Amino acid sequence: MKTVYTCFTTDVIHEGHLNIIRQARKYGQVIVGVLTDQAMIRFDRFPTIPFEERLALVKGLEGISRVVVQDTILYDEIVRQLRPDYVIHGDNWLTGPQKVIRDNVEALLGAYGGQLIDVPYTYSENITRIDRQMREKLAMPEYRRRRLRQLLGLCPVVKAIEAHSGLTGLIAEKTVVAQDGRLDQFDAMWVSSLCDSTAKGKPDIELVDMSSRLRTIDDIMEVTTKPIILDGDTGGLPEHFVYNVRTLERMGVSAVIIEDKKGLKKNSLFGNQVKQTQDSIEGFSEKIRAGKRAQLTNDFMIIARIESLILERGMEDALRRAAAFAKAGADGIMIHSRKKDPAEILEFCGRFRAADEHTPIVVVPTSFNAITEEELAAHGVNIVIYANQLTRSAFPAMQKTAEDILRCHRAKEVDERLMPIKEIITLIDEL
Numbered sequence: 385m386k387t388v389y390t391c392f393t394t395d396v397i398h399e400g401h402l403n404i405i406r407q408a409r410k411y412g413q414v415i416v417g418v419l420t421d422q423a424m425i426r427f428d429r430f431p432t433i434p435f436e437e438r439l440a441l442v443k444g445l446e447g448i449s450r451v452v453v454q455d456t457i458l459y460d461e462i463v464r465q466l467r468p469d470y471v472i473h474g475d476n477w478l479t480g481p482q483k484v485i486r487d488n489v490e491a492l493l494g495a496y497g498g499q500l501i502d503v504p505y506t507y508s509e510n511i512t513r514i515d516r517q518m519r520e521k522l523a524m525p526e527y528r529r530r531r532l533r534q535l536l537g538l539c540p541v542v543k544a545i546e547a548h549s550g551l552t553g554l555i556a557e558k559t560v561v562a563q564d565g566r567l568d569q570f571d572a573m574w575v576s577s578l579c580d581s582t583a584k585g586k587p588d589i590e591l592v593d594m595s596s597r598l599r600t601i602d603d604i605m606e607v608t609t610k611p612i613i614l615d616g617d618t619g620g621l622p623e624h625f626v627y628n629v630r631t632l633e634r635m636g637v638s639a640v641i642i643e644d645k646k647g648l649k650k651n652s653l654f655g656n657q658v659k660q661t662q663d664s665i666e667g668f669s670e671k672i673r674a675g676k677r678a679q680l681t682n683d684f685m686i687i688a689r690i691e692s693l694i695l696e697r698g699m700e701d702a703l704r705r706a707a708a709f710a711k712a713g714a715d716g717i718m719i720h721s722r723k724k725d726p727a728e729i730l731e732f733c734g735r736f737r738a739a740d741e742h743t744p745i746v747v748v749p750t751s752f753n754a755i756t757e758e759e760l761a762a763h764g765v766n767i768v769i770y771a772n773q774l775t776r777s778a779f780p781a782m783q784k785t786a787e788d789i790l791r792c793h794r795a796k797e798v799d800e801r802l803m804p805i806k807e808i809i810t811l812i813d814e815l
């Protein structure tokens with residue numbers, strides 16, 4: 385008997401899946417693959433139920449001869465193992481980012497005479513409602529908050545990009561690229577103090593107060609599901625920090641990163657060109673301990689950011705602080721540098737990892753931007769934050785448009801490089 389393979393990436397079985405199985409049975413014995421969480425998060429949304437439950441859901445379906453685990457988005461391994469006569473899939477993968485997967489399957493099957501079957505995708509009110517509900521579930525605080533910790537367990541390196549508004553949040557949420565036969569997307573969002581302040585036309589000196597920062601977070605949360613890492617600046621007074629931890633945790637923020645500076649904070653990329661004061665190890669450790677005592681769930685993370693390399697206090701100081709802050713309960717260590725050469729970051733990572741295998745390491749490769757995520761991960765880095773690139777790309781584009789309109793006394797000349805009106809009015813999904 386011929387075999388037909390299909391792969392499911394869902395948390396809810398609906399009529400679309402049942403239709404695929406019905407169609408598949410016309411061709412032979414049906415084998416269903418269930419995509420692992422690791423693979424699913426690169427390609428689609430985050431699962432709302434554990435992998436074991438997704439597997440059980442599929443195993444409970446009628447009309448299937450076997451259920452297998454597919455652990456990569458591309459089908460090379462699974463097709464090599466099963467050599468199915470057919471692979472069947474909804475025709476929604478004929479276009480868009482998923483097309484690379486279809487091309488991959490077509491080539492694999494073509495090599496031995498297997499056949500690809502595209503069945504018309506089932507569009508129904510019920511399916512639209514299920515999809516929307518699943519997205520909305522992921523945006524709920526209890527789902528969103530724990531997602532960063534889940535990602536740390538799933539990904540070799542968690543990639544976060546800056547967001548400071550609903551719109552930049554949508555870019556972080558929805559941008560997917562298909563390249564070299566693979567799909568990729570960001571895992572999380574960084575609510576940068578620099579970009580949040582800059583968007584408000586204010587300097588990055590903790591002038592934009594927490595109420596305003598919370599408002600920004602809420603704007604982002606309204607339209608996204610990905611986890612949020614807040615740039616908490618110095619965390620302020622420990623007596624204030626504990627309240628903010630509670631608020632952030634309740635909102636569904638996954639992590640706050642606080643830096644070991646005190647007094648008037650200036651942006652780290654100024655380094656020693658401006659006066660900045662580092663907190664003592666004891667003082668900052670106490671702030672971490674207070675925050676950890678205040679938190680109510682095991683999901684939320686307080687990450688300690690070390691400014692010793694920024695302030696040229698040396699590697700030994702940075703490592704001493706990292707060990708002390710981890711001991712005080714920090715759930716991660718962010719090490720920052722403003723050198724172009726990543727050498728000091730890599731030395732820190734190597735030496736910290738030798739002493740501490742598990743505490744996640746976070747880096748912000750703004751200055752040392754030539755090093756890849758993969759290289760950083762190989763040195764023990766767990767979270768990479770692209771802290772300001774969206775703001776820095778948008779600002780010059782807007783400035784140039786303003787200048788050109790002034791120069792030309794009309795907007796015709798700039799129109800070619802603008803998003804078409806048709807696209808901007810449909811950019812935002814309606815409920």
Ligand code: SPV
Pocket residue numbers: 576577578579588615651652653748750771772
């Ligand atoms: C931010 O994005 O606000 C940061 C990172 O704190 S940096 O600007 O590099 O200090």
Ligand code: MG
Pocket residue numbers: 576577578588615617
């Ligand atoms: Mg900042």
